Amino acid sequence: MNYQEQNISANNFEECIKCTICTAYCPVMAVNPDYPGPKMAGPDGERYRLKSPDFYDKALKYCLNCKRCEVSCPSNVKIGDIIQRARIKYDTKPPKLRDHMLAETDVMGNLATAFAPIVNPVLSSGIAKAGLDIIGVDKHRTFPKYASHKFSTYLKKIQPEQEKFQKHIAYFHGCYVNYNNPSLGKDLVKILNAVGYGMLPLSKQKCCGVAKIANRLISRAKHDAEINLKSIREAVEQDMPVLSTSSTCAFTIRDEYPHLLGLENSDVRSDIMLATVFLSRKINDGEIKLVFRDDYKKRVSYHTPCHMQKLGWAAYSTGLLKMIPGIEFVPLPSQCCGIAGTYGFKKENYEYSQKIGAELFEAIENEHPDVVATDCETCKWQIEMSTGAKVENPITLIAEALDVEATMRANGLL
Amino acid sequence: MKFDYIIIGGGLCGLSAGIRLAEQGKKTAIVSSGQSALHFCAGSFGLLGKNGDKTVLNPLEEIDRLPEKHPYRLMGKDRVKRLATEVPAMLQKAGITVTGSAEANHFTLTPFGKPRPSWLTLNGLPTFSKLDEKPFEKALIVSIKGFLESYPAFMVENLEKKGVCCRVETIDLERLTHLRESNFDMRAASIAKQMDRATIEEFASKINSCTGKDESVLIPAVIGINDERQLDRMREMVNNPLYCVPTIPVSVPGLRTQHILQHYFEKLGGTYLLGDRVEKGIIENGSVKALVTTNFGEDHLKADAFILASGNIFGEGIKSNPHDFYEPVFGLDVNYSSNRDEWYDFNFFDAQPYMEYGVEIDKDFHPSLKGTKIKNLLVAGSTLAHCNSLKEDSGAGTAILTGIHTADLAMNI
Numbered sequence: 135m136n137y138q139e140q141n142i143s144a145n146n147f148e149e150c151i152k153c154t155i156c157t158a159y160c161p162v163m164a165v166n167p168d169y170p171g172p173k174m175a176g177p178d179g180e181r182y183r184l185k186s187p188d189f190y191d192k193a194l195k196y197c198l199n200c201k202r203c204e205v206s207c208p209s210n211v212k213i214g215d216i217i218q219r220a221r222i223k224y225d226t227k228p229p230k231l232r233d234h235m236l237a238e239t240d241v242m243g244n245l246a247t248a249f250a251p252i253v254n255p256v257l258s259s260g261i262a263k264a265g266l267d268i269i270g271v272d273k274h275r276t277f278p279k280y281a282s283h284k285f286s287t288y289l290k291k292i293q294p295e296q297e298k299f300q301k302h303i304a305y306f307h308g309c310y311v312n313y314n315n316p317s318l319g320k321d322l323v324k325i326l327n328a329v330g331y332g333m334l335p336l337s338k339q340k341c342c343g344v345a346k347i348a349n350r351l352i353s354r355a356k357h358d359a360e361i362n363l364k365s366i367r368e369a370v371e372q373d374m375p376v377l378s379t380s381s382t383c384a385f386t387i388r389d390e391y392p393h394l395l396g397l398e399n400s401d402v403r404s405d406i407m408l409a410t411v412f413l414s415r416k417i418n419d420g421e422i423k424l425v426f427r428d429d430y431k432k433r434v435s436y437h438t439p440c441h442m443q444k445l446g447w448a449a450y451s452t453g454l455l456k457m458i459p460g461i462e463f464v465p466l467p468s469q470c471c472g473i474a475g476t477y478g479f480k481k482e483n484y485e486y487s488q489k490i491g492a493e494l495f496e497a498i499e500n501e502h503p504d505v506v507a508t509d510c511e512t513c514k515w516q517i518e519m520s521t522g523a524k525v526e527n528p529i530t531l532i533a534e535a536l537d538v539e540a541t542m543r544a545n546g547l548l
Numbered sequence: 549m550k551f552d553y554i555i556i557g558g559g560l561c562g563l564s565a566g567i568r569l570a571e572q573g574k575k576t577a578i579v580s581s582g583q584s585a586l587h588f589c590a591g592s593f594g595l596l597g598k599n600g601d602k603t604v605l606n607p608l609e610e611i612d613r614l615p616e617k618h619p620y621r622l623m624g625k626d627r628v629k630r631l632a633t634e635v636p637a638m639l640q641k642a643g644i645t646v647t648g649s650a651e652a653n654h655f656t657l658t659p660f661g662k663p664r665p666s667w668l669t670l671n672g673l674p675t676f677s678k679l680d681e682k683p684f685e686k687a688l689i690v691s692i693k694g695f696l697e698s699y700p701a702f703m704v705e706n707l708e709k710k711g712v713c714c715r716v717e718t719i720d721l722e723r724l725t726h727l728r729e730s731n732f733d734m735r736a737a738s739i740a741k742q743m744d745r746a747t748i749e750e751f752a753s754k755i756n757s758c759t760g761k762d763e764s765v766l767i768p769a770v771i772g773i774n775d776e777r778q779l780d781r782m783r784e785m786v787n788n789p790l791y792c793v794p795t796i797p798v799s800v801p802g803l804r805t806q807h808i809l810q811h812y813f814e815k816l817g818g819t820y821l822l823g824d825r826v827e828k829g830i831i832e833n834g835s836v837k838a839l840v841t842t843n844f845g846e847d848h849l850k851a852d853a854f855i856l857a858s859g860n861i862f863g864e865g866i867k868s869n870p871h872d873f874y875e876p877v878f879g880l881d882v883n884y885s886s887n888r889d890e891w892y893d894f895n896f897f898d899a900q901p902y903m904e905y906g907v908e909i910d911k912d913f914h915p916s917l918k919g920t921k922i923k924n925l926l927v928a929g930s931t932l933a934h935c936n937s938l939k940e941d942s943g944a945g946t947a948i949l950t951g952i953h954t955a956d957l958a959m960n961i
Contacts, residue, residue: 151862155583158737158798167730174732205823208582208863404845415847418549446824446843449549449577465814467807468822 145219150177150211156203161470162196165489169196172203175220176213183220190224196486197221198474199348200440215393222352222394232270233349236476239341240358243313246280254279272484278314278515285316289335292323299332303412304369304376306362308383309341310511318379321533322409328541329413329422334374336365342383345476347394356395362387363399370405377409379529381509382475384408385441407447408509410528414450417457424532425540430460434531435503437494437517438468439510451509451528458535464501469494473516488520495521507531550850551577551819553958554839556826556877557857557865559584560944561929563809564951565855565958567638570816572959577849578818579841581825585862585930585943589802590794591769592656593646593948595632595667596620597941603665603679607945608632608650617934619950620942622911631949636668638952642812644805645671645776655679659794660699661706667945670801672772672779674764674791684764686713688788690755691768693720694728697736697796698768715763719754723747736795737803740773748778752785764789769800774807829854829878831917835924836878853924853958856880856907856915857951860930866906873905878925880915883908883933899939906933913954924961926954 142148156172157163163171170179175194182189194217203213235242246253256262257277267273285307289296296302303326311319323333340358347355366376366387378384387406391397416422434455438448448468456463472490477483498506498521506517506525514525542548553569555562558580569576596607596614604610611618611625620628632650639646646668648654653665654675663683669675676683687707689700704714723742727733743751748771755765769792772779783790794801810820821843828840830848838848858865858877867876873884884905885891891902907915913926928950930937937943 153587154735154798155587157732157735158587158803159583163733164738164741167727167733170730171732206583208584210581210825210864411847414549418847443823446821446841449819449821467811 145180145216146211147177147180147216149209150213151209153208155206155208156213159202159206161200161202161472161490162198162486166196166486168193172197172213172217176203176216177211179220180216183224187224190220192225194221195225196483198470198477200470200474201444202440202470205443212393218347218394222350225350229349229351230270232480233476234351235269236271236479237345237349237351237354239309239313239345243280243309247282247284247313250280250282267481270481271479272481274484275479276519278310278511280313281316283316285312285319286335286339288316289319289333293334296323296332296334299327299330301330302332302334302372302374304336304366304374305333306336306339306342306366306376306378306383306387306406308378308380310380315511318527318530321527321530322377322379324533324538325409325413325424325529325536328536328538328547329416329424329545330547334369336362336376337368338365342386343395344382344386344390347386347390348474348476352395356397359387359391359395359397363391363397363402366402366406370402375412376402376406377412378406379409379509379527380511381408381439381442381445381447382512385445388445408445408450410451410454410509411447413532414453423541423544424457425537425544426458426460426535427537428460430458430535432460432504432531433462433464433502435464435466435498435501435506436528437466437471437498437506437508437513437525439508439513440470440474442509443468451507454532455507455528458532460535461531464503466494466497466501466506471513471516471520473512475512478512478516487516491516491520498523505531549577549844549847551575552851553577553853553855553955554579554849554851555855555857556839557584557859557863557929557931558810558820558822559806559857559859559863559929559947560586560589560809561859561947561951562855562857563813564638564948565857565928565955566813566818566820567642567809567816568952568955569959570813570818573817574959576818577821577851578813579821579824579826579839579849581864582823584806585859586806587799587802588797589799589805589944590658590664591673591792591799591801592664592666592669593944594665594941595650595653595945595949597653597665598939604653605665606652607667615934619932619935619946622909622913623949623953627953628949631952632667632945634952635948639668643775643808647675652677655681655683657683657793659796661703661793665941670805671776672769672783672792672801673794674766682710682712683707684712686760686763687715687766688759688763689714689716689766691716691718692724692739692770693718694724694734695739695768696734698793703766703793715760717758719751719758721747721750721754723750735798736768736770736800737773737798739770740800743771743773743778748782749785752782755790756785756787759788764791766791766793768793768795770795771800773800773804775804826877831878831922834920834922836922839877853926853961855951855954855958856925856927856931857929857947858931860906861902863930865931868902873902875907875931878915878917878922880907880917880922880927881919882906899936903936903938904934907931908933913950913957926958928954
C-alpha cells in the first residue's frame, strides 16, 4: 500500500514543502502587498479553508492566474489551481456589471463587429472611456479595434475551396481572431494551404471561457466549454487536430476545463494545440517544409506569455521564428507583462498591472526590435500600449516571410 | 523534438553540464521541473568543507581519503583539480564573479555568523583565509526594519566569540513602508525587488550616517537580485567596507546565480524548458531512445545522449516510499538499505544515511537498470550515491564538477 499517495488530496496541497520559491516568482506579490502571495493564498490557505470557509481571504482576487508559481514549484504543487478553485468556491460576492461586460466576449464581439465603424471611434473616445471608468474599466485602456467582418463568416465562405485539400485541420479561432483580428486567421490559412492542409471550422465554437472563469461566471463558462468540447470531439473523430493561435485559448481548453470547470477532456486534450506546435512537429517529422523569402529582414524578440510558459511550448514558436533566415532573433527574459486578460482592464488593477510589466517593457525598449512576437493577444495589447513596440503573433511573421510558391513546390503541390 | 544532448534537471549541475555542451556548439536542452536548490545557496560553493568531523583545509588533498565510490574518487583527483581550476573563468564568462581556489579552502560566514569553509564565494560576501582568523576588527551589523529573515543577535554572539567588536543598527527604508503592511512580504527576495537606484542611495547614505571609524558594515544579502553591478554601485557609495551576509532562503545571491547561468546557457543557444517534467524515459537495447514529458506529450524529446542531473530528495530526482528509495524517471539501480531502520540516525544533527542514497554508477558515470548498463545515459550531481553533500559541504562542488565531467564524457560516447 502506498500511504503517501493515499494521503494526498486531488489538488495536492499537502505536497508543498514550504520552500517559498514560488513567492520569489509571483509577479503580483512584488508590487501589491495586499496580496498574500502564492504559498499563503494557495497550499497554506487551503489548510485553513478546509477548517472553515471563514478563513477565505478576499485578497485572492489579486491573483492574476499566471501560473508562474506552478512553473517554479519544485514539488509540482498546483498552486494556481488551488487559488482559482478557492475563488470559485468561497467568493460568493456576485460579479459586477463591469465583470460581465469584460467576460461576455461573444456577446460584445457580435454586437461590436456588426456596428464596427460606429463602435471603434466611440470606444476610443474620451466620453466612452470616462463612462467605462465609472463602472470600473480603467480609462488608460484602449479596447482593441473590432473588425467589420467576422473571421467565422470568412471561413464559411472559403470552406468549399478548403475542403478540396486532402488533409485538414480544424481551427479554434477564439474571440480575438473572430472579432478583432481576422487577418491572423487568414495568415494561418495561407501557411496551411501552402503545405497542403485545408482549414475547416469547428461545427460550433464559443469563447474558450478564460474571461468568464476569471470573473467567476462559472456556469456560463461551463456552458460554452461543453459546446466547444463537443465540436472538438467531432473534429478529432474526423482525424483533425484542433489548432489555436492563442496560448491562453489552448491552455484554457487543455488544462482549465478539467482543473477549474471539472470537465473531462483527456480523450481530446493532446489533439488541441497551438498552430506553431503543429507546424514545428510536422517539419521535424519531415512531413512538411517551409521556404522563406530572401528579402525578408527583421529584428524580432519573443515574449513568452505566462500561459505559454505554463504550456511549455515557447521552444516551438521561437524555433519556427529562428528558421526564418532573415530574422535576427533577440531573446527576452520570460516574465509577466501584467495584463492577464481582463485583469489589467479593471480600474483597481491598472496600476499594479503596469508595475508588473515595467521590467519587461524596459527590456523590450533596450532591445529595440522591429517587432515583438508573442502568442497571446492580451500580451500584445499590453506591450503595444506600454512600449509603442509593434507586436505580432509568430504566425503572422511566418506568413509574411513565407515564399508561398517555393513552399508549395517543396511540398509537391505545384 | 530532437537535440544533440538533453539534461534532466536545471539546477547548478544541469546548468554546468548544459553550458559545457552549448559552449562546444552542441544543440542542448535542459528539462527542469520547477526551480532548484540553488535558491537555497548561501552565497558560497563548497568543494569539500568537511570530512567526518574534520574541517578540510586542502580539499584536493582530502579526496583520496573519501570513500572509494565517492563521485570525486570516481573522477580522480587530477580530473577534479583540472576542472575545478576552469570553473571561475566559466562563471566569469556568464557574469558571475567568485573568489577562491580549490588549492585551499577559505572561509565565509553563515547567516548566524559562524565560519564556513568555502571553495568559491560569490561577489559581496565576506571572506577570510583562516578558520581562527578574526574576519573584522569592528563590525556594524545592519538590520532592515521589519525584515523577517536576519538574525543580528546570533551574528553578534558568534562574531564576538571571535573577538569582533559588534554593533547593531536597524535601518528603515522609505520604499519598504508599503511592503511592511503585509505579514508575508518582508523577505529577502521581496525586499531585493524594491531596490531601485533611489532606494540604494537612501540605504547607502543611511549606512554612512551611522558607521563609526574602522567598522566593516554587514548588510543582509538583499542587493543585486538581477546582476552584480548593483552591489558594486552600492559598495562605491558606502564609505566603509561593505559585505553581504546570507539570509534564510530564498537566497538573493542564489536567485541571481540561477538566472545568470540560465540566461548564459540560452545565449549560447541552449533550450531551457522550465516547468516541464520528464514522466518517463524510453529505453531500448540498453540505450535511452527518448523522453516523454508533460508538456511535449506525444512529441518525444530525443537526443544522442542524456545526462540525469535531477537532484536528490528535494528535487525529486530520488524518491522514497515507506519501503524503498527509487529513481522515478528510468527506474535506475539505486543504492539504499532495504532495512528501513538504517535510513535514519536518531540524532538529527549527525550524518543521515539516507542522504547518501542515490543512483549507483560505474567509473564512466553510467548507471544501470536491473544490472544492465545504460550506454548513452550519464548521472551527475546529487542524484549520485555515496556522497553526503550536506555533511561534506560538497553539494556545489559535486554539482558543478560532475556536471562538467559528464558533459565531457557524453561528447566522447
